[in-house]
Amino acid sequence: MADDKKLTTRAEDFSAWYNELVLRAELADYSPVKGSMVIRPNGYGIWERMQRALDDRFKETGHQNAYFPLFIPQSFLQKEASHVEGFAPEVAVVTHGGGKPLEEPLIVRPTSETIIYHMFAKWTQSYRDLPILINQWANVVRWEMRTRLFLRTLEFLWQEGHTAHATHDEAEAEARQMLGVYRGFMEDWIAMPVVTGQKSESEKFAGALRTYSCEAMMQDNKALQAGTSHNLGQNFAKAFDLTFQAENGETAHAWNTSWGVSTRMVGGLVMTHSDDNGLVTPPRLAPIEVVIVPIYKTDEERGRVVEAAHKVKADLGAWTGRGATDRLRVKVDDRDGVKPGAKYYEWELRGVPLRLEIGPKDLEKGSVFSARRDTRAKAAIPMAGLPEAVARLLETIQTDLLAAARARREANSHRHVTSYAQFKEIMDGPGGFVYAGWNGDPASEAKVKEETKATIRCIPDPEFRSAEAPRTCLVTGEPAKHEVIWAKAY
RNA sequence: CGGGGCGUAGCGUAGCCCGGUAUCGCGCCUGCUUUGGGAGCAGGAGGUCGCCGGUUCGAAUCCGGCCGCCCCGACCA
Numbered sequence: 276m277a278d279d280k281k282l283t284t285r286a287e288d289f290s291a292w293y294n295e296l297v298l299r300a301e302l303a304d305y306s307p308v309k310g311s312m313v314i315r316p317n318g319y320g321i322w323e324r325m326q327r328a329l330d331d332r333f334k335e336t337g338h339q340n341a342y343f344p345l346f347i348p349q350s351f352l353q354k355e356a357s358h359v360e361g362f363a364p365e366v367a368v369v370t371h372g373g374g375k376p377l378e379e380p381l382i383v384r385p386t387s388e389t390i391i392y393h394m395f396a397k398w399t400q401s402y403r404d405l406p407i408l409i410n411q412w413a414n415v416v417r418w419e420m421r422t423r424l425f426l427r428t429l430e431f432l433w434q435e436g437h438t439a440h441a442t443h444d445e446a447e448a449e450a451r452q453m454l455g456v457y458r459g460f461m462e463d464w465i466a467m468p469v470v471t472g473q474k475s476e477s478e479k480f481a482g483a484l485r486t487y488s489c490e491a492m493m494q495d496n497k498a499l500q501a502g503t504s505h506n507l508g509q510n511f512a513k514a515f516d517l518t519f520q521a522e523n524g525e526t527a528h529a530w531n532t533s534w535g536v537s538t539r540m541v542g543g544l545v546m547t548h549s550d551d552n553g554l555v556t557p558p559r560l561a562p563i564e565v566v567i568v569p570i571y572k573t574d575e576e577r578g579r580v581v582e583a584a585h586k587v588k589a590d591l592g593a594w595t596g597r598g599a600t601d602r603l604r605v606k607v608d609d610r611d612g613v614k615p616g617a618k619y620y621e622w623e624l625r626g627v628p629l630r631l632e633i634g635p636k637d638l639e640k641g642s643v644f645s646a647r648r649d650t651r652a653k654a655a656i657p658m659a660g661l662p663e664a665v666a667r668l669l670e671t672i673q674t675d676l677l678a679a680a681r682a683r684r685e686a687n688s689h690r691h692v693t694s695y696a697q698f699k700e701i702m703d704g705p706g707g708f709v710y711a712g713w714n715g716d717p718a719s720e721a722k723v724k725e726e727t728k729a730t731i732r733c734i735p736d737p738e739f740r741s742a743e744a745p746r747t748c749l750v751t752g753e754p755a756k757h758e759v760i761w762a763k764a765y
Numbered sequence: 766c767g768g769g770g771c772g773u774a775g776c777g778u779a780g781c782c783c784g785g786u787a788u789c790g791c792g793c794c795u796g797c798u799u800u801g802g803g804a805g806c807a808g809g810a811g812g813u814c815g816c817c818g819g820u821u822c823g824a825a826u827c828c829g830g831c832c833g834c835c836c837c838g839a840c841c842a
Contacts, residue, residue, distance in 0.1 A: 280791080280803060290836080309834075364840070386842090420766090420840055427841065480842095488842095500842065537842055570801050577800090616802035634801055644801080765841095 280620070284551045289495040296545060297424045300554040300625050310422035310429040314538065317625060318425075320562030321541055322432065326412065328464050328559070329434065329536070332456050338408040338436060343390050345414070346381040351389035354514040358388065361481020365417040367429075383416040388482065388511050388533055391437045395529070396517040399439065405519060405529060406449070407439040425542030426499075426765050433537035439517060439529040443508070446530035447485075450506040453534040454487045457502040465540060466557040466676035467491050467547045468684055469501060470708070470760060472733030477717055480533075484508030490732045490760065492684040493546035496706035498732045498762035501543050504534035542765075547680050548649070554626025555649055557676050558669040565591065565605045565665060566627045567643075568618050570634030581609045584633050587643065587661065594662035603665060623648060628672050629665065631656075649676055684708070690741045695749055698761070702727040708762050710735070712745030712755025719750035723761065732760045 282299065283291040297303050302318030314322065330340070346369065353359045367383040370376060384390070395407055416430045436453060440446040454471055461467045469489035479486035483505040491499045511517065512528035521527050548555040558564050569584040571577040584607045591603040606627075608618050615632070622630055632644040642655045645665075649672050656664050687707035692698050698709055713719065713731065724730050734757045745755050 294835090305834085415842090417841075419842095421838090431842075433842075503842070535842070539842055568801095572800060612800085614800050614802085614804060616800090617804085618802090620803050632801070636801075 282551055282553065282624075285494060292551070293542075293546060294424065296549060296553060296624075297542075302541065302545070302554070303424050305424075308429070310419060312424055312428050314432075317562070318541055321544065321556065321560050322538055324560045324562065325460075325464070325540060326434070329456075329460055330410075330412075332460065333410045333434075333436065336408075336452060336456060338410045338438075340411060341409050342411050342413070343384075343387050343394065345384055347384050347387070347390045349380045349382050351393060352382055354389065355482050355511055357510075358482035358514075362386070362417075365419060367416045367418055384413070385415055385417045386533075386535070387411065387413070387415075387435055388437070388507070388531075389515070392439075392511040392515040392517050392531060395437075395439050395531075396512075396515050399517060399519050399529065402441045402519050402521050405439055405441045406445065408436075408449075409438065410434055410436040423542070423765075425545070426539055431537050431539065433535050435533060435535045438532045439512070440532070441519065441521065441527070441529065443506075443530050446508075446532050447506050450485070450487060450504045450532040450534065453532070454489065454502075454504040457489050457504065457534070457536055460536075461489055461491065461501055461540070461543075462677060464557065464559050465544050465547070466559075466673055466680060467501070467543055468677060468681040470733065470735050470739045472735040472739065472760070474503075474733055475717070475720060475731045475759070477720060478731060478733075480505045482507060482510050483533075484510065488733055490762075491543055491547065492687060492708060492762070493543070493765070494549075494683070495546070496687050496762075498708065498760075498764040499539070499543045499546065500732070500764065501540055502534070502536040505532060507531040507533060548676055549626065552620075553624030555676070556626035556628060558628040558673050561604070561626065561628050563604050563606045563627050564669055565603060565629045565631060566618075566622045567605065567607045567631045567633060568615050568622075569607070569609055570615050570632055570637075572635075576635050577611070579638065580633055580635065581607075583638055584609065587631065587633065587658075591662050591665060594666070596663060596666055603662065603669075619646070629669060631665075647672060649679075691743075691745070692749065693745065693747060698723075698729075698749055699727055702729050702761075702763065706763055708732070708760050709749075710741055710745070710758055710760055711749035712747050713757050713759045714748035714751050714753045715756035716751070719748060723750055727763075729761045729763050732762050732764060734759050 282295050285292045300317060301315045303315055304313045306313050362385045366385050369381040412434050414430055414432050418429060419427050422428050438449050458469055458471050461469050469491045471489055474486040474488055485506045487504045488500050489502040491501045493499055509528040509530055511531050517529045518526050519529055567584045567588060569580040571580045588605045588607050591605045628648050630646040637643050641658045645656050646653045689701055689707055690710045692709050692711045701709055720731055740758050745758050748755050
């Protein structure tokens, strides 16, 4: 009886756990079209908070939002050779409109480089028109074979930044800057530590010069690529005649970058923090940070306690200690006829970071009883100074989540692996990140993928590299060109 | 597209082998009693048994075809 109320545990079946959690916490639901999903208010609320935090950072770094259309002429995709090769198989094509076949089919954007650089070309004459720093929030469509809620669906929501610069170095700095913005967001908001680094040739974006990424480790020890930033070089500028007249009077092609993160991050949030009781949301992204459950027996008690609960909510919401616009987000669950225990389970499933219980005993003592979602630690908090105490506790939860996730990642990261046999053992067993040498040859990368399903997640940035660089290639034993991170990935 | 599994009430299922118009749990509605970790009792609503066809007096059940979904592979934010 109680059993079917419980989730499949992570240990039993991680993938079933994830699916059940997403459905039961009402983050998302399957839509009638295979591979696409509805994002429900609980999930969309998290996405909205992600959007707001990121959008602020994009603005701070000088970007402006704009919107480019969903439909792109099919011919546009074909103008950049590797881009078309990379995306052609997963592009949805519109062939009819207004009841008639179209003269030229339209593609539904899988990403917007082509249309955006076409427009940039129209707007750019002089170096004085550069840089162009644009972001758009949009949906994109990629016809994937195998889909999973939030992690890979036919349609997803994201932002794509697109910039044009006069020089390679400026574009490079932009791509690196935005990678840093992503990393900061993922750590400070999602409390999801990431390794930043550069993608290998085979893993980079179709049409890019270089791709950088943020790689997170999920609780099943698989890697999740949570965000990418590309230095596109002049590839798209050449394909779309994006030129400008430089100071010296010569005409030159612009240098572009593009960078994006998507609703996939919601899946990352789930798989980073949640437990067998349900979702765990980092406070900064939680649509509801605090839920108050009134406890009572009689109608008389109910009246007093529910009133007190609403008073606490009002006090918390009125507190401006985090700034006038960043108020504590509080809900009172005053449903009658649902027992407190049932409410606890429900809000735990939904991932509310902090629960406050207020009953007659608490009123007598002038305190409230708190329960943390992440550690399930419980403690009484005096009513006096409650907003400050609650805000502090939420901050503690936020930082503890990041610390716990980082500790888990490090515990499952394997350095100084030099033997391929040992590597296979790790990949067949616990998995995780393996730091090892690589000769830089795509052939050895392909061999590992073929034999173990692990791929090179990135060539990590210097701060993530091992104190002593590996000397030999994990696969061939030849001298290593780079230290890379191997992992199975989503 | 290959391999595996599954379609019965909102969800999870029994029944199928051995044909007779459907079982149980959760959820939902009403009432009363409850309420500090998933409440109890009583009453009630809810079903084209995935779809089409065949066999049969009679099909959830047997036969044929089709569709859909999930999991595992080839592709990917």
